[in-house]
Amino acid sequence: MEEKLERIIDNSIIRSTIWTFDEIKMGHAISSAEVGSTFSTGQQNSDVVRLHFGLKGDYVFTYKQLNKTYDLIGGHHNIMFSKDFDIVVQNKTAEVETFGVQFPRAVFVNFTQNATDALKRFAEAIMNDKSIMLSENWGSIDSPIQQVIQQVINCNYSGDLKKLFMLSKCIELLVLCAESYDLANKKDPFIKSKADKEKIIAVRDLINDRVTDPPNLSQISRLVGLNEYKLKRGFKETFNNTVFGYLAEQRLHLAHQYLRDTKKTAAEISYELGYATPQHFNNAFKKKFGLTPFSVRNNP
The missing domain is CATH 1.10.10.60 (Homeodomain-like)
Structure with missing residues (x-):
């Protein structure tokens, strides 16, 4: 199912497209607001693992369940889990573009319990209801991740073929994110500031x-x-x-x-x-x- 939405939250206009299949959701959103404005959102007992991709724009992202604030610039990704999901976003640019995938916890664990060591540790933590990010260091959106996201946004398939395509792409994004995390943690970064x-x-x-x-x-x-x-x-x-x-x-x-x-x-x-x-x-x-x-x- 594909759904296009327009919401106004705390004076921010958020235009989004949501795709839902097999209890998995993918979404693409563009929010417009005055620089420095904030908006908050919360979900109770959502019980999903989130892949978050910041495509364009800079913002400060405060995550209540982790008690942490992240100052983010366009082109980043991470994987996160918490039973509740309360966030406050402050725009540092007039427009912010994001993309996300939500896996039901059981589905995510089924995909990752025998994957990389990092994903296995993450899966064990979420099975114990721990609020957690895959990495404290947000990954960068490289060309392969960017291309998969664009393929989803521009998908022309329909019916069961589209559902199969979307499922393959959300798994591909999960693999690419995990690979990016492993590569980033094997070396001391050259770009530090x-x-x-x-x-x-x-x-x-x-x-x-x-x-x-x-x-x-x-x-x-x-x-x-x-x-x-x-x-x-x-x-x-x-x-x-x-x-x-x-x-x-x-x-x-x-x-x-x-x-x-x-x-x-x-x-x-x-x-x-x-x-x-x-x-x-x-x-x-x-x-x-x-x-x-x-x-x-x-x-x-």
Whole structure:
């Protein structure tokens, strides 16, 4: 079931889409409010495990059941559990975009009780009714996580096929989050300050906004105020990809979307996205997706 909602909570307007299947919920929300405004929400006896993804915007997130406050910037994720769920959010930007998955506790435990050590410890804690986050350090939304979320938001399937697709994507997000947590905890972070982390997030947003006309590294460096060495190493650490590797992936996923949703030819898409020749685009596309652009256009 898919449901579109618009709510006004404490002068914040929240527009959301909710998908429900097999007692699992996924949701995408965009909230608009004055900078510095707050809104609160609470759920009693919800008994669900939450995957939370902050896609865009900065906010302060106070979680009553954990007695903790997190100062978050766009591009983060974590997994959390508490029987009740009382939060207060203060917007630091006029718009905040989030995505979430809710697993019933028993379903989550069934998926994770024999998974990674971190997930097994988390599953044991929630079975004992402990309010907990998977990690005190919020993970970064890298390209694979971002692409799965976009696939859900832009899904064109219907009926039982859509239900199967959504189920596969929520499990994929769980796996990617757990993998991100394991990678992040194996090394001492290079980017330590919040200010530098915000600049790395700004680099990602800049690339996303200018996929068809990207600036070069020296231009990006000047725009965000980071030297090229810190920019390249910090971006690789945060998103598990180089700046231009990330750009290449974004171009190819945008090309895939164009082939599905527009009548643009492969040659037109190739030119628009900055490939040297249609053949170069064709080769890169096939290497990424295992299909030619022609196959996608004729078998969406």
